[in-house]
Amino acid sequence: MTESRTTGSWTLSGFAEKLEAWRAQTHPPDYAYQQVRGWWPSLQHQPRAVGVVVPGQPAVRFAWVPHCHLPDLGEGIRGVQCHYRVTGGRVICQFFVTAPLDRDIE
Numbered sequence: 001m002t003e004s005r006t007t008g009s010w011t012l013s014g015f016a017e018k019l020e021a022w023r024a025q026t027h028p029p030d031y032a033y034q035q036v037r038g039w040w041p042s043l044q045h046q047p048r049a050v051g052v053v054v055p056g057q058p059a060v061r062f063a064w065v066p067h068c069h070l071p072d073l074g075e076g077i078r079g080v081q082c083h084y085r086v087t088g089g090r091v092i093c094q095f096f097v098t099a100p101l102d103r104d105i106e
Helices: 015-026 030-044
Strands: 004-007 010-013 052-054 057-070 078-087 090-100
Touching: 010 030, 015 030, 015 090, 030 057, 030 078, 030 090
Parallel strands: 010 090
Antiparallel strands: 004 010, 052 057, 057 078, 078 090
């Protein structure tokens, strides 16, 4: 069953499930997992302003989890992105992903 949480004027859906899927796949350090877990509820406030539009998909955005840096495994510092869809009054998590961190965004 998909988790859904209504807060403010937005309903957040699927974040807990996608977070657990990311955790199971990537095995992040606990501090990073806790940072991501604490961050996603902030999307209840202006989710369109937080994320960057995915080119060609105006309803889909991605956002870096602020100050969430993962150990360098030979590819440089990595961060965590959340991809989500904003439609109607809902914010629906698509997935979390670990990616090389562009230092210009922090």
